[in-house]
Amino acid sequence: MSWIPAFDRFSKQSARFAGRPLAFTAAVAIILAWLVTGPLFRFSDTWQLVINTATTVITFLMVFLIQNTQSRDTEAIQIKLDELIRVTEAASNGLMDLEELDEATLDLYRQRYELLARQARQP
Known part of the structure; x- marks a missing residue:
């Protein structure tokens, strides 16, 4: 199961990148480039399908990447809270x-x- 640590690293880096201004800027740039090419492709069905397919696939994959990161973060927080409870005498x-x-x-x-x-x- 050596792919699991690689997936964890990839999901952490992807989620970190997706939350940065550069990622938003890149997404806007891609959409603008797609809009600009509309007249070139005469706003064809294929032209529309490109952005629809790309955004659907990216959204689908990001759900799993972000969920992995959130699950790991939540588990780490729970362990830290358990340790605080354990060492607090009145808890x-x-x-x-x-x-x-x-x-x-x-x-x-x-x-x-x-x-x-x-x-x-x-x-």
Whole structure:
């Protein structure tokens, strides 16, 4: 499974590049170039298909690249939070790995902490 680290690096770099002004500028330049070539190709169906296909494929691939990056970032944040809970004396270690619980159990925790928050706001 040596392709997984390569994919992780590629997805991280792609997501990082996609969020930069240069990527936006490049996308605008490509669209402008496509618009300018419209009269040259007499606004044909093929001319329209080029931009439609390109944007569809890029969007489809970016969904997976960005999801990979977000999943990795979320997992890293959860591990860091678990470590903070572990080393904080007053914290409940039962809150570690909370994201792994089912929805019903999470709702019970949420209700408990909503009650604590309401009590903390009362004078």
